[in-house]
Amino acid sequence: MFDLVVCGGGTAGAACGYTAAKLGLKTLVIEKNIHLGGAITSALIIPAMKSDKKGINCDFYNDFVQKMSAYGGQITYCDGNDGWFNPEIAKIVLDEMLTDAGCHIMFGTDVTEVNCEEKLIKSIKVNSKILSLHIESKYFVDSTGDGNFSLLAKNKILENYKNFQPMTLRFHVSGIDLEKFSNWITELDKNRDVTTSCVVNGEIHLSTACTWDKSRNWALWPVFGEAVNNGDLEEADTAYFQLFTVPGMQGTVSLNCPRIIADRELDPLDPVDTSKALITGRKQVWRLYNFMKKYFPGFEKSYISNIADMLGIRESRRIQGKTVYTKEDIISGRTFENPVLSADYPIDIHSYKKEDSVLDKVKQPYQLPIEALCASDYENLFLAGRNLSADFEAQAALRIQTSCFSMGEAVAKHVASLFL
Numbered sequence: 006m007f008d009l010v011v012c013g014g015g016t017a018g019a020a021c022g023y024t025a026a027k028l029g030l031k032t033l034v035i036e037k038n039i040h041l042g043g044a045i046t047s048a049l050i051i052p053a054m055k056s057d058k059k060g061i062n063c064d065f066y067n068d069f070v071q072k073m074s075a076y077g078g079q080i081t082y083c084d085g086n087d088g089w090f091n092p093e094i095a096k097i098v099l100d101e102m103l104t105d106a107g108c109h110i111m112f113g114t115d116v117t118e119v120n121c122e123e124k125l126i127k128s129i130k131v132n133s134k135i136l137s138l139h140i141e142s143k144y145f146v147d148s149t150g151d152g153n154f155s156l157l158a159k160n161k162i163l164e165n166y167k168n169f170q171p172m173t174l175r176f177h178v179s180g181i182d183l184e185k186f187s188n189w190i191t192e193l194d195k196n197r198d199v200t201t202s203c204v205v206n207g208e209i210h211l212s213t214a215c216t217w218d219k220s221r222n223w224a225l226w227p228v229f230g231e232a233v234n235n236g237d238l239e240e241a242d243t244a245y246f247q248l249f250t251v252p253g254m255q256g257t258v259s260l261n262c263p264r265i266i267a268d269r270e271l272d273p274l275d276p277v278d279t280s281k282a283l284i285t286g287r288k289q290v291w292r293l294y295n296f297m298k299k300y301f302p303g304f305e306k307s308y309i310s311n312i313a314d315m316l317g318i319r320e321s322r323r324i325q326g327k328t329v330y331t332k333e334d335i336i337s338g339r340t341f342e343n344p345v346l347s348a349d350y351p352i353d354i355h356s357y358k359k360e361d362s363v364l365d366k367v368k369q370p371y372q373l374p375i376e377a378l379c380a381s382d383y384e385n386l387f388l389a390g391r392n393l394s395a396d397f398e399a400q401a402a403l404r405i406q407t408s409c410f411s412m413g414e415a416v417a418k419h420v421a422s423l424f425l
């Protein structure tokens with residue numbers, strides 16, 4: 006019998022498990038992959054977007070930054086953001102943080118059945134390669150990203166939005182002469198419209214980007230145009246391109262692309278579509294890598310060192326909570342008595358179409374109430390992470406990692422308070 010079972014040891018789930026165990030709850034994190042971190046480690050998604058470090062429920066994030074820094078897996082870079090992480094070191098650091106806090110972890114385990122009596126979840130069934138177990142707990146958290154746990158519990162699911170956002174398959178390229186590349190890209194982007202480059206802790210750190218939207222003066226656009234004309238890239242490969250260095254991985258860049266543009270919009274919850282996305286994405290990775298090798302000075306001896314083993318999914322299933330947080334709450338900067346978090350990240354909606362993506366800056370910080378993390382149909386089920394109870398636009402602002410960390414931490418503190 007546990008006090009709290011956290012289903013999904015990803016971004017929000019790791020923060021939840023850590024906090025709950027530190028607060029003395031007998032906590033179990035169940036994770037279907039073989040490491041913690043979810044999107045950060047499996048989908049190679051960095052950096053954590055900047056958030057107010059003096060904000061609400063940031064203890065996990067502060068501890069994570071500190072430990073990652075001590076292990077050489079973190080830098081503070083670009084507008085003073087301390088969320089630049091090394092995803093491999095994050096696997097080790099998260100293991101240590103949670104186990105040191107006394108949290109139990111089951112890897113390679115999937116929740117397959119949820120047993121309920123009226124408004125209470127009583128137990129769950131989990132399956133690993135050889136084991137099938139029944140586990141009881143007083144409280145449960147759905148931090149699966151896709152709301153898989155709530156679906157099994159038959160909690161209400163919020164209506165789908167009319168369009169899907171494109172998925173992304175991130176990858177790493179190593180063996181780069183960064184000095185040579187930095188000299189070339191900073192000369193090409195003389196006005197520094199998008200490119201950054203500097204030395205942090207004796208290592209070159211840089212970032213650059215280019216998209217097919219003409220919102221900015223992309224210095225790389227003529228290079229992409231030439232590659233398309235020469236047949237080295239397809240137009241879809243130019244939809245979104247972004248690269249940046251990774252702390253503790255010299256000569257390596259992390260690619261926040263390809264944005265997977267297939268012949269139709271793909272459903273992130275349909276295994277036929279996600280399989281198509283993976284195959285299309287890996288083809289795009291191969292073209293983009295060969296493009297960089299041919300057109301970017303410094304990439305001559307480079308190689309693909311990692312392709313994410315998890316698709317980058319921005320939004321899939323959102324679960325009905327005791328309240329549904331909305332775009333209006335974000336825009337009005339609504340405040341609450343016991344807020345879960347405070348954030349100012351914009352409403353960030355990615356589109357399959359050109360000139361159709363949205364990045365709506367907010368005028369003031371906004372807060373999230375705990376009711377958006379309490380499942381509508383059960384007294385002992387909570388939500389944390391991108392499957393929270395929010396409308397499509399509000400989720401597009403709240404899905405960032407720093408907000409997910411705060412959600413996980415807030416749910417753990419809320420559950421601990423119910424034992425008092």
Ligand SMILES: Cc1cc2nc3c(=O)[nH]c(=O)nc-3n(C[C@H](O)[C@H](O)[C@H](O)COP(=O)(O)OP(=O)(O)OC[C@H]3O[C@@H](n4cnc5c(N)ncnc54)[C@H](O)[C@@H]3O)c2cc1C
Pocket residue numbers: 012013014015016017018035036037038041042043044045050051052053054114115116148149150151153154172173261316317318319389390391392404405406407409
């Ligand atoms: C392409 C892309 C780029 C992004 N860029 C940024 C960025 O630069 N900065 C930023 O801050 N945010 C960024 N985000 C958003 C952010 O990374 C994610 O929204 C956030 O990490 C999601 O956290 P989560 O905890 O909800 O889900 P996840 O981190 O995905 O965790 C869910 C976990 O649940 C596990 N799981 C699922 N089902 C089960 C089951 N049945 N049983 C057991 N375990 C299960 C999964 O394996 C996973 O580990 C980006 C997102 C995408 C897609």
